[in-house]
Amino acid sequence: MSGDSGKVYLVGAGPGDPELITLKGMRLLREADVVLHDRLLNEELLRDLKAEIIDVGKAPGRHRLSQEEINELLIKKAREGRIVVRLKGGDPYLFGRGGEEALALRKAGIPFEVVPGVTSAIAAPALAGIPVTHRGISTAFTVVTGHEESGKEKELDWHALARLGGTLVVLMGVSRIQENTSMLMDGGLSPQTPAALIERGSWPDQRCVRGTLGNIAERASLFGVRSPAVLIVGDVVNLERHLGRRRIAILRAESQLDESVRLAERYGFIPVAAPSISLTALELPTDMEDRIERADCVVFTSSNGVAIILSRPELMDLIRKKRVAAIGPRTAQALSERGVNVDVIPDEYSSRGLVEALRGFKRVLLLRSAQGSPELLDGLLSSGAEADDVPVYDIKESEDSRLDDLIRRAELIDVFAFTSGSTVRYLMRRAEELGMEDHLRKALDSALVVAIGPPTAEVLREFGVRVDLIPERYTFEGMLEAARTEIEVRS
Numbered sequence: 001m002s003g004d005s006g007k008v009y010l011v012g013a014g015p016g017d018p019e020l021i022t023l024k025g026m027r028l029l030r031e032a033d034v035v036l037h038d039r040l041l042n043e044e045l046l047r048d049l050k051a052e053i054i055d056v057g058k059a060p061g062r063h064r065l066s067q068e069e070i071n072e073l074l075i076k077k078a079r080e081g082r083i084v085v086r087l088k089g090g091d092p093y094l095f096g097r098g099g100e101e102a103l104a105l106r107k108a109g110i111p112f113e114v115v116p117g118v119t120s121a122i123a124a125p126a127l128a129g130i131p132v133t134h135r136g137i138s139t140a141f142t143v144v145t146g147h148e149e150s151g152k153e154k155e156l157d158w159h160a161l162a163r164l165g166g167t168l169v170v171l172m173g174v175s176r177i178q179e180n181t182s183m184l185m186d187g188g189l190s191p192q193t194p195a196a197l198i199e200r201g202s203w204p205d206q207r208c209v210r211g212t213l214g215n216i217a218e219r220a221s222l223f224g225v226r227s228p229a230v231l232i233v234g235d236v237v238n239l240e241r242h243l244g245r246r247r248i249a250i251l252r253a254e255s256q257l258d259e260s261v262r263l264a265e266r267y268g269f270i271p272v273a274a275p276s277i278s279l280t281a282l283e284l285p286t287d288m289e290d291r292i293e294r295a296d297c298v299v300f301t302s303s304n305g306v307a308i309i310l311s312r313p314e315l316m317d318l319i320r321k322k323r324v325a326a327i328g329p330r331t332a333q334a335l336s337e338r339g340v341n342v343d344v345i346p347d348e349y350s351s352r353g354l355v356e357a358l359r360g361f362k363r364v365l366l367l368r369s370a371q372g373s374p375e376l377l378d379g380l381l382s383s384g385a386e387a388d389d390v391p392v393y394d395i396k397e398s399e400d401s402r403l404d405d406l407i408r409r410a411e412l413i414d415v416f417a418f419t420s421g422s423t424v425r426y427l428m429r430r431a432e433e434l435g436m437e438d439h440l441r442k443a444l445d446s447a448l449v450v451a452i453g454p455p456t457a458e459v460l461r462e463f464g465v466r467v468d469l470i471p472e473r474y475t476f477e478g479m480l481e482a483a484r485t486e487i488e489v490r491s
């Protein structure tokens with residue numbers, strides 16, 4: 001923009017999730033000539049902007065620009081006739097020194113406007129399942145800073161805060177949590193008062209550590225909670241049990257992840273996708289067509305096998321003329337989506353169920369993974385059938401970095417969903433390779449462990465992992481449903 005003076009917009013960026021900026025804030029970012037932002041900003045917000053972008057953020061102990069320098073820079077850029085967005089975390093006027101910047105601009109005669117933002121003081125607890133007020137529990141909330149600059153202003157009377165009632169929200173509260181919680185207790189607040197710390201609210205690695213006023217400082221250091229985090233004290237914290245979303249680790253192969261993530265979200269979970277296995281299609285025997293011709297039933301035990309086999313049109317044509325069995329509804333769906341009629345689905349979606357359902361067929365062709373359970377083959381043979389077991393794909397350890405991330409932060413997971421024995425084996429193996437087996441075992445011990453069916457549960461037990469749940473229906477959706485119900489019962 002040209003003209004003698006530009007304008008400065010003090011824009012709240014929200015707590016971290018880029019979608020939590022306001023529409024006005026986003027529009028101004030796109031229109032701006034210059035953007036000045038802080039350290040704790042989601043880079044996503046700065047993507048594809050035409051503006052000159054200046055990071056004025058202050059890393060702790062390493063001041064890049066002083067507040068005075070920031071004020072001067074704002075004034076200078078505006079005097080050049082530019083539209084300047086000063087992007088600040090959360091809301092600009094809550095502990096963000098936005099007011100000081102506004103005053104400096106006023107003094108310099110620069111036009112400015114504030115664009116309020118979603119503050120972490122309310123949003124971080126909300127996203128963790130804690131409303132700051134709640135009918136019948138708390139009719140007021142007080143927001144304070146836990147880290148006052150000594151000598152700068154009148155000291156906070158923590159004893160008075162303790163008598164205030166309602167909810168207390170402490171920002172910048174990690175480093176002095178011990179002193180501050182002690183003062184609240186000295187002031188008469190019960191050590192039993194529920195308290196929680198919400199770290200990096202709205203970021204993908206958001207974490208909520210719950211406790212009481214008496215032990216939250218200790219728990220903060222136990223869990224290594226770091227800034228930015230909001231401390232919240234009061235009975236509303238108890239609502240987290242009912243309103244907090246739970247994280248579910250999904251360990252399936254890449255090909256099934258997207259669908260699984262969507263399903264998990266629909267069931268109210270925060271999905272953490274961490275493929276522990278990877279699938280590779282194997283070369284099929286050259287006489288594959290003859291083998292299909294010979295069979296009187298073709299059996300699929302996963303949608304992966306279906307996708308691989310039916311990507312070959314000549315095989316698809318032959319299979320369409322055959323009787324076809326699927327181990328469960330998802331495999332059946334994969335078949336019917338590709339125009340193959342399914343004749344057999346067992347009552348129980350397992351190898352055992354299949355053996356039962358396939359009684360009466362003489363020549364059975366199994367198209368499945370090279371690591372398929374021996375139970376199916378043995379069962380068929382001992383019931384007198386001829387079984388041709390063709391490995392269609394290999395299950396290997398995944399090299400996906402998300403698996404490592406999951407293991408490192410396993411303590412954040414509320415539910416582990418194991419969809420096959422190999423997801424168990426490769427997760428454990430990877431944890432061992434990383435030297436983090438104990439860490440993972442501890443996390444498994446305090447989480448809800450769900451196995452898709454009895455054979456998977458068996459593998460978990462072999463590894464010494466307690467199995468909490470096996471759904472009635474041996475499907476991924478069955479697992480989600482069972483886990484959700486269990487969590488509701490427990491809370």
Ligand code: SAH
Binds near residue numbers: 093094095096228
């Ligand atoms: N103006 C900001 C607060 C700035 S003070 C706002 O309205 O949110 C910085 C403090 O805000 C941090 O020390 C922390 O207590 C809190 N904070 C900022 N972002 C946060 C987040 N995503 N999760 C938890 N706390 C956050």
